[in-house]
Amino acid sequence: MKIVAPISKLAEIEPLVAAGANELYCGVLPRQWVGTFKAANSNRRPGGNLPDYEQLRTAVTTAHAHGCPLSLVLNAQQYSPEQSEAALDMARTFVDMGGDALIVSDIGLLHAISEALPAARVHVSSVATCRNAQSARLFRELGAKRIILPRDVTIAEAVEIAAEVPDMEIEAFILNDGCVFEEGACHTIHLPGTMGGPICMDNYQYDYRHRSGRRPGLALLKRIEDNDAAYKKWLWYRFSCGFSTTPEGLPYGPCGLCAIPKFNTGGLAAIKIAGREGPLPRKLASVKMVREIVDATIGGMPESEVAERAKNLRPSIEHCSTGYMCYYPEVLGIE
Secondary structure, three states: OEEEEEOOOHHHHHHHHHHOOOEEEEEEOOHHHHHHHOOOOOOOOOOOEEOOHHHHHHHHHHHHHOOOOEEEEEOOOOOOHHHHHHHHHHHHHHHHOOOOEEEEOOHHHHHHHHHHOOOOOEEEOHHHOOOOHHHHHHHHHOOEEEEEOOOOOOHHHHHHHHHHOOOOEEEEEEEOOOOOOOHHHOOOOEOOHHHOOEHHHOOOOOOOOOOOOOOOOHHHHHHHHHHHHHHHHHHHHHOHHHHOEOOOOOEOOOEOHHHHHHHHHOOOOEEEEOOOOOOHHHHHHHHHHHHHHHHHHHOOOOHHHHHHHHHHOOOOHHHHHHOOOEOOHHHHOOO
């Protein structure tokens, strides 16, 4: 089971591979794209991209020198016909560089790649929302080799897809970045922190009124306020516990470490660490945590002991017990 980690700078490649990453992925934002489409991103993230093809080529060469494949992210929900042509050119350039895989969400772009670049390896992005074996088979017919499952797919569903479509690699999220809404249907953008952060963090201030215009009574207002407080708590967990870390720099936030034993026995090919725009210390800490739990699992440690070790890595017992921080809360008996 491979550990897939993100990069946004060339200097991140060597330390992440040394820490235990088996595969890397990145985005690129060429000046041609910005100039032509007046857009701040060619994928889902305006931040966390390599700035040009020269660095992308160096990234491919450097990753390969360290025995690690590199994938390129082209995962906007959809592209206009003009953008699709440009994205296809980007894909062709990456493949010509020796890049290893293209992470694609738009089914039209996927089809175009399969026709123009039949030898290219394509991974279907989580943004394409493949949730069952039938969908996986469709993407397989379009030439995809791997499905990256959405965050809300359960352990049982992931294992079932892997069993029913054994010739398709399955990858699941394992650490960092939660998605508040259903990511494939989300049309917000991930703004940099200096611009308020992701729109879905929802920092609006509300003023509640009945449809008649009158204000709620005190009892109803208290219930509304309690609901808002619970929602804000949930948001805090989904956004990496307020983007907090332990004194050692280990990140809190959405986590599936306890699910690794089940994914391993269930035949998943890869587990994904999210957060291309994150700083290198966060990425390094993430890879080291996942590597430790994968090694313990492969080494034969009982599942209950693996889960205990995972919960004590940060430690995050208090956070784990809520279920809010868990990608796969079923490991806690929470459905």
